[in-house]
Amino acid sequence: MLGAVMLLFKCIIGPTVGLSTYCWIWSNYGLQGLIPVDSWCHYIFLLLAADCGYYWFHRTAHEYHFSWSAHSVHHSGEDYNFATALRQGALQGFTSWPFYLLPAFLFHPALFVMHQSLNTLGQFWIHTTIIGHVGPLEYILNTPSHHRMHHRPPGNCNYAGVLIIWDRMFGTFVGEKKQKDYYGLAKQYQTFDPLWANMEHVKRQIQVVGKRKNKTMLSYCTQFFRKRAHHPFVFQPFNIFKTIHPNPNTLWNLPEGSSQRIRLESQRKHFLLTAYVVLEFLCTLGASIGLLLHAKGLTSPERIGTALVLMLSLSVLGQLLDGTNMALFAETCRTFSLAYLFTFELFQPQGMPIPKWFALASQIRVGVWFVTLAVSVASFSSSSKEEKKKVEGGTKVE
């Protein structure tokens, strides 16, 4: 019974199960010879099918609270640059795969995998402000100009992946008239913590239901399947030939003036604290690579434990960028517990030998952390005193 429940759980959430289902459909019901694998039709139709699948997934991700919970992480970046493309929600893969099952009746799974990867990669270059517009290509391709409109709040438009034709056909296209430095969520997250970023929209929806007078378990569930953006179903294929309003941007121009948005900043900013976070991130990166290289030699509890520690580490580092007191406390606990773990050799997996210098390095880290903590706290308290004086001085003058 438990096995069946877990299998169902895996079927619902597992992105690999999406691919398994694709393979199953292709193997059992696919019209395998209809479009020969080695013909160019297979390439072109699969490109279109993968892109159309992405369009509908993306549109649904914006329409319902359930899928927006996963996708909103991608929109949380207030700086619009290539790195925004890499900012993806942890749970997004679990909501996208049903949209890619229809091509399984016609296209080979291996080629589908390659096209899906290329479709995702093809959306990297559109996350930038340094490219204004690209002339006639704006009619066919999803370009930085089109995608900026998607990332500018409220942004429920231009859902295309590689080709903009889907938006033009299904009535969700909005052209950019002027480039504005205004990106992110309409109601921005107040944290850099990746754990909270992934849970923030869920938390907000629970709060929304919590404020109601009559609330049941069902109302919590139905809230996530309510629409947050409404698009009437439109199908106008000839719209792709319509003129796009002329974009005054040139190919290479940046928005003029300063940003119209007050961006999220740390409560406590100090160069040393930032440098510490960068250094710790590099250590976590090294540990991640170590885990990946030796994952096969580890037992399941060891792998789960290591993955959990790394996830919590990333969460604490994000909180350190927030600069809250809680983060300082959490980091103190983290450095101490890791030093304790390595000094007394409590974590000695057989499949991954821990070098002896780890103990010394973890003790040095505790020292480095305390120096960082002392300096940043001291500088923060002195700067807050200065601010207080300024405020007091200001009120006296008034």
Next chain:
Amino acid sequence: MQNSTGGLLEGATAASNFVLETTRLLFYAVSHDEMLMSLPSKWKSPSNSTGGASSFGSLLSERSVVTLNDLSSAQLPDYTLMAVPGFVILCVIELFVGLARGKTLYRINDAGTFNFLIFFSFFLILLMDILVQVVLVQ
């Protein structure tokens, strides 16, 4: 002198090839033939090489079975992994273009967050996979 110039030229060519190879993936620049090359021969449709069209009946009866294990053992090219240097190259270019035009397009806080998010997502998926495997085995 000639040797060093030749070496420099070779290095520059290799570097430009590498940049081209990794960034082209970000612009869908992979041909169908290139994709087919990476497929095992059993998946390249034999009926098509003769040019014969299949009847509807044969479409349903003569079928090959592809599983997830087949896909992983086929060692298909991992374009995402191959494009990682391309991500870095374009980000660096964007950063410098922005600086040249007097704009700071990247902030450490924001860059930190996206990095944390990438690895967080990765570990969550890894963790779920391990947990499911553990429970299913038990």
